[in-house]
Amino acid sequence: MDFGEDRDSSVDFDGDSDNDIDFEDADVGFDTQDKDIKPRKKAFEVDFHVHSPQDIQGQQDKQVEEVSNILGQPLEATAILLRYSRWNKERLIEQYMEKQDEVLDKAGLGQDVARPPRLQVINGFMCDICCDDSRGMQTFAMKCNHRFCVDCYRQYLVQKIKDEGEAARIRCPGEGCNQIVDSKSVALLLSTDLMNSCRYQELLTRTYVDDKDNLKWCPAPNCVYAVDCGVKQKDLHRIVPTVHCDCGHNFCFGCTLLDHQPTPCPLVRRWLKKCEDDSETANWISANTKECPRCRSTIEKNGGCNHMTCRKCKHEFCWMCMGVWSEHGTSWYNCNRYEEKSGHDARDAQAKSRASLERYLHYYNRYANHEQSAKLDKDIYLKTEKKMTQLQSSSGMSWIEVQFLDNASQALQQCRQTLKWTYAFAYYLARNNLTEIFEDNQKDLEMAVENLSEMFEKSTDQLAALKVEMMDKTTYCTKRRIILLDDTAENLKNGNWKFNVELV
């Protein structure tokens, strides 16, 4: 029986009640009142804090202590009560005051919790698990009186913790018993070494974070930090809460995927699903080879930049739209915008479905291209960096002097990540008077990115001389990215975008 399921109970800690949890730190990142937003913060930024495992443990201990004083229950029992109530302490206190016995019972505690756990030798005892009845055998039982030998109890706990990853809600091994094994009992039964090797304490801390809406573990592999952010699930159609962990990982607090600004989580979910469903249709598009639009010789892409020059005929064109490159960068040229076919073209069903596929492919193509290009950019950078290190040792250039390459590469990665998601965003965008501004911002960022990306294809000996230019281009890229994100987030917050799907 999971307590989330017994609906008719009068004790209700269900998360989706309309009573919102108040955050202790009052550290709410995104407030619905515009006037409360600090002027210096950009519209796409949210407040958040990164916590170490020690911080989390401290927070947890502090709350247990506080509530323990109020309820007059020992710390261990209070911890169980708080975990049972999913750390909603106001509600716990309220319910506890009202119907103490029921709350204690449902949390897996009886009324008498003050007695410290201890091992006992009982004459004539036989353990129901192993059937051992040796004299002088140590046994253990909680207040439910389901008594087993220490070895069995211990083995049971280790299995629950180690194999099943449980900690906060381990039940008594007795048949059908709901009594929760508190951490004091666990400590009594398991040695410190065993507790450490099972990572019991860590698992307990995990449930604290898992139970709190304003806390999430950083999803980066091996990262131990948790992030505290006040953005709520119900706000995710109005804000994209990207947070930055101390380990360097940027992720969305709403869905824990990699940063996907400016696209809100509901659209991200939809888009990824669509890409998965349509992957076969779209696969041929993102292939790495194409033909030169002039001489038809096969061209392979080896860098991230979209400015292509055919080796054979020297024709310069754009990899994305296959249009002439010289026309890019002029104000009337739109590589990023999908031109809707005029109404009478798309009259019959077949033409309509073709048009809708074409439209999807337009956006998917660009989305996938930025993803692919980010990888190629990185490859090129790594090669360049290697060459630079060689150059450094032969020419005596210092580490600081080559740092600009690293900065440029990082900016490029970040901008491509943003650009990639602008295409998913644009796919769901219904045209209105704001769309054009968005497309302009997108085009400006794209041009800035291509310009910077192109520089990585220069030979190493040229690069040292291009340092200032590269730094300028890096700054410009970052600036364009902020402009795009700020504008998009501002309009998202104010509900100015019209989407062609529901944001749910």
Add this chain to the structure above:
Amino acid sequence: MTSSSAASRKALSKIASNRLQKELVEWQVNPPVGFKHKVTDNLQRWVIEVNGAPGTLYANETYQLQVDFPEHYPMEAPQVIFLPPAPLHPHIYSNGHICLDILYDSWSPAMTVSSVCISILSMLSSSTVKQRPEDNDRYVKNCRNGRSPKETRWWFHDDKV
């Protein structure tokens, strides 16, 4: 896919065989009503005859349960299935797998073969229709290559059992 069947083939631990011997003795003295253990020399696999309780949909019907014990019984749950033909029941699949929480998530090492049998009989007795689970065909198809019910992530049909 074969991990659990391989695990159940591992010899019983000392604790497991001690406990099973005790259970067997206890069973012989005091068998659960409606069940008959078909005695073999294989302690690790029990075949038990079930008689539908009088006055229920399964009255006068006899089925067979096969109970396989893992190395670390009773810390680990036994694998319990109906041998063909399995009774028609909304929580019993045509391949004999049983959707009953105590056999999986809610297993407790203090339970015994006897208590499992009683739960299964009460599950049969409380049934009001003789039919297969709704997802029977899909589930059975997924189990074709000898998958054990213990590898299934069960979504229990009824949280009252």
